[in-house]
Amino acid sequence: MQTVGIFPNLRRENMKKVAKSLVRWFQDRNYQVKLSVEVAESLNLLHLATDTEELAANIDVAVTLGGDGTLLGVARLVAQYEVPILGINMGHVGFLTEIELGDLFADLESFHRREYEIDVRMMLEAKVIREEEILKEFLALNDVVITKGPFARLIRLKTYANDAYVDTYPADGLIISTPTGSTAYSLSAGGPIIRPDMNLLLLTPICPHTLHSRSIILSEDDAIKVTVMADHPEVMLTVDGQEGYKLLPKDTVVVNKAAFSTRLIRIRKRSFYDVLRKKLSE
Numbered sequence: 001m002q003t004v005g006i007f008p009n010l011r012r013e014n015m016k017k018v019a020k021s022l023v024r025w026f027q028d029r030n031y032q033v034k035l036s037v038e039v040a041e042s043l044n045l046l047h048l049a050t051d052t053e054e055l056a057a058n059i060d061v062a063v064t065l066g067g068d069g070t071l072l073g074v075a076r077l078v079a080q081y082e083v084p085i086l087g088i089n090m091g092h093v094g095f096l097t098e099i100e101l102g103d104l105f106a107d108l109e110s111f112h113r114r115e116y117e118i119d120v121r122m123m124l125e126a127k128v129i130r131e132e133e134i135l136k137e138f139l140a141l142n143d144v145v146i147t148k149g150p151f152a153r154l155i156r157l158k159t160y161a162n163d164a165y166v167d168t169y170p171a172d173g174l175i176i177s178t179p180t181g182s183t184a185y186s187l188s189a190g191g192p193i194i195r196p197d198m199n200l201l202l203l204t205p206i207c208p209h210t211l212h213s214r215s216i217i218l219s220e221d222d223a224i225k226v227t228v229m230a231d232h233p234e235v236m237l238t239v240d241g242q243e244g245y246k247l248l249p250k251d252t253v254v255v256n257k258a259a260f261s262t263r264l265i266r267i268r269k270r271s272f273y274d275v276l277r278k279k280l281s282e
Helices: 015-028 037-043 053-057 070-083 101-112 272-280
Strands: 001-009 032-036 063-068 084-087 115-129 133-140 144-149 155-161 164-171 173-177 202-205 216-219 224-228 236-240 244-249 252-266
Touching: 001 037, 001 070, 015 032, 015 063, 032 037, 032 053, 037 084, 037 115, 053 070, 053 144, 063 070, 063 115, 070 133, 070 252, 084 101, 115 144, 115 155, 115 173, 115 236, 133 144, 133 202, 133 236, 133 244, 133 252, 144 202, 144 252, 155 173, 164 202, 173 224
Parallel strands: 001 032, 001 063, 063 084, 084 252
Antiparallel strands: 115 133, 115 252, 144 173, 144 236, 155 164, 155 224, 173 202, 202 216, 224 252, 236 244
16 A cells, blocks of 8 residues: 655645545545645644654655645655655646646546656755854755845855866855756746756856856766855855755855755656746746
């Protein structure tokens, strides 16, 4: 018997109704269903409640209900356990989610018959270092971003690839992204679009105060080291736009390819370029 963890975005309209119908569908086909405590309480299904960390470690498949943001959070949670993710889209066309709500149960039957493929996506690992001590570590599927605070002041970001000096960017910030993240914040900052099945690092400055600063594509084997050269403490590190950490002057952020990957279940053989056209024409 396979165990399925269901992760709905409870802030979405009609989410409780869809989530409950999804629970019933899996149970009717002899799957064991597990929910986080928060979700179980919201759906009044307390007998399915499991601690979040225990949930991630003890499921065979993670099913997300929401948008790409919901899937990003679950990807960071389950990556170390190599749990594949089936994303159900409840909003606009997503780059990561697989099933549209109108096709929900037909596509779930395909999943039940194991008519799917696994799409493996590269992830990033980020470390915050202060006075040679690692203070915090993060995992990201889309990007790691260093940005200025709320005031309109540039920051200077001294950047190395391995031990080779790249540049010192006077800018609003710097985006280090995966190919998956190339269609997220990096794209808005003028970065290139990269096929998500490639393995490489993308470095994109945000509003650089120089004419020569452009995106740089680096090897998946490179370690990017960025030191904050600011005289004020209003600098933030954000991960997938969902986690944040306040940086101080002279802090260093080291970003490299993670040991873990995100595994996405693909039922429909959609071309990346078809999704791209739809998404960018919205």
